[in-house]
Amino acid sequence: MGGSPRDVAQRVLDAAGDLSDILASTEIAGPGFINLVFADAFIEAQLSATAADERLGVRAAERPGRVAIDYSAPNVAKEMHVGHLRSTVIGDSVARLVQFAGHTVIRANHLGAWGTQFGMLIEHLLDVGEDKAADELGVGDLDGFYKEARRKFDASEDFKTRSRERVVALQGGDAETLRLWRIFVSLSTVYFNEIYGRLGVLLTDDDLMGESAYNDMLDDVIHRLGAAGLLQVDDGADVVFPAGFANRDNEPLPMIVRKGDGGYGYAATDLATVIDRVERSHVTAMLYVVGAPQAQHLQMVEAVSRMAGWIDDGVKFDHVAFGSVLGSDRKMLKSRSGESVKLIALLDEAVERAATAIAEKNPEMPADERARVAVMVGIGAVKYADLSGDRIKDYIFDWERMLSFDGNTAPYLQYAHARICSIFRRAGVDRASVRAARPALGDPRERALALRLLRFDAAVWDALDGYQPHKLCTYLYDLASDFTSFYEHCPVLKADDAVRASRLLLCDTTARVMSCGLDLLGIQAPEQM
């Protein structure tokens, strides 16, 4: 371009022409930065438009698509533990974000319900007796039952053989085997729904898309791969060698589609799932909210699917990966006895801790109301702790920090929201009635808050783009900080009529953005706490 950076900056400003209806001033700073200062009138007009908008200024996707989001995916006949927390919480937030953007979301809870372990579970169930087994499982002792089956599997060759044969029978559609299998599925589903209800996620029975659902397609996967010339036999197994994958010895790494014993592994169901989503659901994108350790497996699924021509360049395939939940010792979170922490126990503790905190800080609140709010605060705290950091990193689980009312936590955001509700209660003013008020931004905190509110759209899209809910968290925390600063320095109810109306508008819009933002994270915003 020629000229010094400052000269270039000046030429840019000259070329931009008259922007006085938008900008109050411009300046060239430092080595050539152009600083633009918005005119108050422009911000005020934008704020009015935001307040009048149901979507609070958030744009919808230009080309709505159909997005399958694979998340949660607990294992039938096994307890949900902290390992399932992240997939469920992050996946649910991503689902909400994608849906808010205007896409059709296909929530897919890919239940682990079809693996080799079902052979041993069913055989153990037969050994124990159906009625007795149902009793055990009914009281929720899923882990105990599983462990006993596992123990027998490891200890007895005979049991191991029976288990493997049972898997083949299951996948072959044997009616009696399927009947026994359904006992596990139905008992487990009741238990999963209890957790989902507690957690407040969107998943319902309609979203269950277990591995079993693809059973009828597994032979077809083999046929298609064979027809495409991709299938090879290796050590008795049917495999595909996608390019670019190597094992320990630097030899090509196969994806095993059908095992040597004739059974199908998870690769087969994952491939069948891809076919199903493209051909039956006509998706434009597939998201897998699955832990980072499975990166290679998912890369292979994508590679094979693209080699086979099942998905073309127009269909996105993204691994929304996340790190592990660690204890204070920086190791994978375990209970005192060294076992994985049960999710239900963790959620109960969160609510209990929140209830204690509320009782202490707000003793006037009636017990039933407190119980209701404690769920929102406790569950919100757990979810927010999971969502507020970059998902790819491991994070350290810390009760004290996540339930703190200071800092980047759910309770702090919820508190900001509750305070605003309190203002309207005290004033006896209807929230919706202030939305047509004319904004007047005289104080720098009012201006800062207004500017922040106008950035909600950008925050949502930043979070969407890359599927990073923590970007929305950071925004909401900044919003709460801007609001509390405003609240501290700009009296609302005591101000003169025009200023008061403008400030009530700021309050209402802040509460709406906060509530909407928290909802996109799957977190509730109580009106009192």
Next chain:
RNA sequence: GCUCACGUAGCUCAGCGGAUAGAGCACUUGCCUCCGGAGCAAGGGGUCGCAGGUUCAAGUCCUGCCGUGAGCGCCA
């Protein structure tokens, strides 16, 4: 061994190739005749793991090394 991710204040974490790297906790100091002090205002605290490279400009991109964690054929 190969591959991937991560390494930013004492701790927990943000940080879109751009200006003097930011929060919270902890520590220090102010602020309650005032809408919820579960708060606000401010201060101290950093060779952004190390070394090269690309660039007008690197915490950010590339390469190598070090450290940590994970994955690497018939579990899912």
